[in-house]
Amino acid sequence: MVYSYPQNSLYVVQRKGFSMKCYLGIDSGGTKTKFLLVDENGHKLAESNQSASHYLQVGYDGLKSVLQAGLQDCLNQSACTKESIHHIFASVAGYGDIEDDSEHIIQAVNEVFYPIRTTIGNDVENAYAGGLVDKTGIVLIAGTGSIGLGLDNDGNSLRCGGWHHIFGGDEGSGYWIGCKLIQEFTMQSDGRSNKTQLYSHIKTKFNFVNDSDILKLTVVDWDFDRTKVAALSREVSVLAHQNDPASLRILNEAAFELSRIIIAIKNQLNFSSTVLASYQGGVFKSGDPVLIPLKEILIKHNIELIPPFSSPDIGSVILAFKYAHTPLTETILRNLKA
Numbered sequence: 001m002v003y004s005y006p007q008n009s010l011y012v013v014q015r016k017g018f019s020m021k022c023y024l025g026i027d028s029g030g031t032k033t034k035f036l037l038v039d040e041n042g043h044k045l046a047e048s049n050q051s052a053s054h055y056l057q058v059g060y061d062g063l064k065s066v067l068q069a070g071l072q073d074c075l076n077q078s079a080c081t082k083e084s085i086h087h088i089f090a091s092v093a094g095y096g097d098i099e100d101d102s103e104h105i106i107q108a109v110n111e112v113f114y115p116i117r118t119t120i121g122n123d124v125e126n127a128y129a130g131g132l133v134d135k136t137g138i139v140l141i142a143g144t145g146s147i148g149l150g151l152d153n154d155g156n157s158l159r160c161g162g163w164h165h166i167f168g169g170d171e172g173s174g175y176w177i178g179c180k181l182i183q184e185f186t187m188q189s190d191g192r193s194n195k196t197q198l199y200s201h202i203k204t205k206f207n208f209v210n211d212s213d214i215l216k217l218t219v220v221d222w223d224f225d226r227t228k229v230a231a232l233s234r235e236v237s238v239l240a241h242q243n244d245p246a247s248l249r250i251l252n253e254a255a256f257e258l259s260r261i262i263i264a265i266k267n268q269l270n271f272s273s274t275v276l277a278s279y280q281g282g283v284f285k286s287g288d289p290v291l292i293p294l295k296e297i298l299i300k301h302n303i304e305l306i307p308p309f310s311s312p313d314i315g316s317v318i319l320a321f322k323y324a325h326t327p328l329t330e331t332i333l334r335n336l337k338a
Helices: 053-075 097-111 125-132 176-189 197-205 213-221 228-229 233-240 246-267 282-286 288-299 311-322 330-337
Strands: 001-003 013-015 018-020 022-030 032-039 042-052 085-091 118-121 139-142 146-153 157-161 275-280 301-305
Touching: 018 275, 022 053, 022 125, 022 146, 022 311, 032 288, 032 311, 042 053, 042 139, 053 213, 118 125, 125 146, 125 275, 125 311, 139 213, 139 282, 146 246, 157 275, 176 197, 176 213, 176 228, 176 233, 176 246, 176 282, 197 233, 197 246, 228 233, 233 246, 233 282, 233 301, 246 282, 246 288, 275 282, 282 288, 282 311, 288 301, 301 330, 311 330
Parallel strands: 022 085, 085 118, 139 275, 275 301
Antiparallel strands: 001 118, 013 018, 022 032, 032 042, 139 146, 146 157
């Protein structure tokens, strides 16, 4: 789902004696928000990293505050002014999920960026563009949450997953992995599972005196904050690379859950041959412990898992060019990836 609001004027910035259009891509999410400003040839002019901007976490005023801070930071770093940005693509986490809320998101974004021509989309859309650019296929996102988007040969699209973490959704995500770590620690603590390195590592990492301290940390101190729980997935990754059997099992289970998202999309869309699938998100920083089992499952379903073209913030820039109806040349793509 995409929303655009028009602008009658075409703005350009005068820089070093020539006219240049600027494009701004924004990748917002539940952990951080990244801004990338480029020129008409795809050369980076500025980038900015800001805090989480999911409106369900920070509210609409919080969303506006993050967008304003990132925009201003990019302008401060470059020769651009607000009036010189030709097009913005803003991926906004949660946009399109709840219809009534989307109207408030549009208003918040408009208040910050007007009169710049801006296209608003869900954060899965720029992840897809960063993963496969304009190819048909499927892109899987597994960061704090998890979701997939597929585009088939007939132009049909389908989203799968992303059903919120509160009731067990976002399977295979960083939050899901973090919950699995907590569950595994408690089961090792009371003897339902054999103790592995995971148990001692977590006790040492968080200076637990008693095993029940994990409840104080996660429930009382963190209030089961989604971002903080998701950050525990990094510990699982570290332990998996040290061949901890419990951590390897958790990531193997995550791979299985993530494969179900891709396979479900493939089965409901029309692909004429081997389906290309790519991925985005922090879960895949774990590397082989999650990617190898995922590839092994997918190949049995005639799905080839390939590395992403680039990151979601570059995907947002790609979409800024697209919605500005500016052709994406090989030169632009090469410069974006540089």
